[in-house]
Amino acid sequence: MTSASTSDVYADVVVTVPSRGVDRAFTYRVPASLSTQVVSGVIVRVPFHGRELSGWVVAVHAFPPPALEASSIRDIVGVTGGQGLLPPDLQDVAQWMQSFYGCLLVEAFQAMVPEPVRAALGAKRARGEAGRIRVATLAPNFAISAFEQLAQRLGGDERQARRLVETLQARGAVPPAELLALAHARREILKRLHDEGFVRWRVQPPPSPGDDRRSAAATLGGAAVETLSPHQCKAVETIVGQAETGRARVVLLHGVTGSGKTEVYLNVLESVIARGRQGLVLVPEISLTPQAVDRYRRRLGDRVAVMHSGLTPSERVEAWWSLKEGRMAVGLGARSCVFAPMSDLGVVIVDEEHEASYKQEQSPRYHARQVAIRRAIASGATVVLGSATPSLESYYWAEQGKYALVEMPTRVEERPLPTVEVVSLQRRRRDGSVRALGYVLRERMAETLARGEQVMLLHNRRGFASFLICTACGHLPRCPRCEISFTFHASPARMVCHYCLYETSPPSSCQGCGGFEMTHQGAGTQRVEEEVMEAFPGVPLLRMDRDTTRQMSDHRRLLEQFANREAQILIGTQMIAKGHDFPDVTLVGVVLADTGLALPDFRAAERTFSLLTQVAGRAGRGRVPGRVVIQTYNPEHYAIRHAAAQGYGGFYAEELAARKELEYPPFTHLINVILSGESGADVERAAQAMGSRMRAQVAAMPCVLLGPAPCALPRIHRKSRWHLVFKCRQVQEIMPLIRTYLRENASAGVSAAVDADPMSML
């Protein structure tokens, strides 16, 4: 313990303890020896309740702490590093996240500076090779004949190996992550080439800005589109004009599928980079395909740092620092890339802004679109929200004038939107027929295949999977942990809980009545696949769902095979609906449009409309116009009618009226507080206590408290779950009350999760 003197400097430190009790900054004295290193944003080591912990410096000041604390003030022990790790704009965003999402400050900081970056801080200094990067090159003794021999042995992986070698021949030394993306190859193949001596690793300094590395990228054959359409020009002008003001602003780019939104993003990025600023592009994880990455790389060259889940920790660290130090101009990645450490952010592009995957479902439970907007406010950047089916919230704010609105109502080069046929399944059901492919869809498929074109079949089986049911007593086997109906898989026969992934074999007799009348109902993608193979024997097809895409690389491989026309039919879950551009797909079939409508969620109609519109947009992106067949039991539902007519405006008007009537977002905000624990009785008691206290507190405010009630999924992973839902005008009015309550009423065995603006209420 040290006594304070007038010349002392103090630092406010947020310690890395994940607890609501210490979710604030504590003041420490900065020893003279550390005074030059301790600045806002660095990570330090401090004593805390008898332990030594790490913490984040959020402020440094010369005024002494209040008298009471001064006597017990302690010294910072050491500096771990990370000069400027948390620039002021990100600190601002973290504070906003704490007040809006109710997360802990330290959770927000940790999301901003990923674990591998923190872990590498000490090591990086020790090695003294800050900024040096690892690259792959062809071995000096590379012999084509030896490679040919290896290629023979690679079987299905041969093409990837060839592309790797060709890319290295063309480009010399390439960082591994970039090489894999450019060559559309899996990491294992590159490793094999390395292990067999064809490829070497080398560590070298990063390229300096003067290097003309763009020419190398240009040889890969990406030229800019010759002329932008008038709508595209207008969009680029509006966005660039806005970016040049240097004032924060949100622009909603509403463009139908195929209207050329990506082309607009590329032009905006080029203009922002030309002015020496940086850009950030967020895409849904599922759209982060090699195809998509290539489009950005070809146009922007080596100045794009891609952050995807397949990076090794050291690649992640390198990508992070390359953006931080300004060596890369554009960060491209999924949700968490919204925290990329750009120092001079000019534009943030959120592609497919309506996508639910922008919401993180673990603490900190943030929405990347909202964080992007918040970050733009803190740093004076322009945000572009792009979508063919904007979220109701975004379109509403554009309509209200809070966001600028740019519309691109037609496809480029006047390509027509596809024609859509809605086929009612109602009659078929009375027939007792359970086939997945109705007459119309079969006919359209036959015509399309005969012309040599490609077909995509969407079968969204989540929430409507194949399941076992006893036809005698109606008993449904359920997961013992989650009380969710099992999904039935035919080969090999097994029952899977898709919430906790528990598996078991199907029972031979009914556990309800003891009879032997169990049958399975509903068609999973496997059943659809079987039916298609029967109807179109010999036509090569691919199936893409969670079972066939356990790894990110499977996902890539299937898309690549389909793009290469190795198959004529692609069957898949909603995974296939997003953003892929296959010019030879002229027919899209939706096996059952109703699956999403049944979900217990106020966004069910919006999600169904958006999914159907997006998947229909996959048809006819090349020169040949597309067709879409939608099969449904609800042909009159407004989400399906408007999706069939590709009419966003009509859907928006009906849905907005419904939201207003029911007081749902955008007219209110929801905050979902979920309590869970092993003892159902304890959880219920905690929920009731919180309910009665909070109900009294919010009584006089513009806020309604719903519940407490058991969650729609009352048990997950052996834990009971209850929730309370606050429906309010201003999240920031209610959140402090919730945080205070939870801090003061922590109960052992019951944990609380807070979800503001939840995307799922299960």
Ligand code: ADP
């Ligand atoms: P969106 O993202 O709006 O669905 P894309 O940007 O993917 O649309 O563009 C659809 C297709 O049209 C792509 O193949 C793209 O290369 C092409 N394209 C975009 N703009 C133009 C243009 N001005 N002229 C010709 N083709 C274009």
Ligand code: ZN
């Ligand atoms: Zn389960």
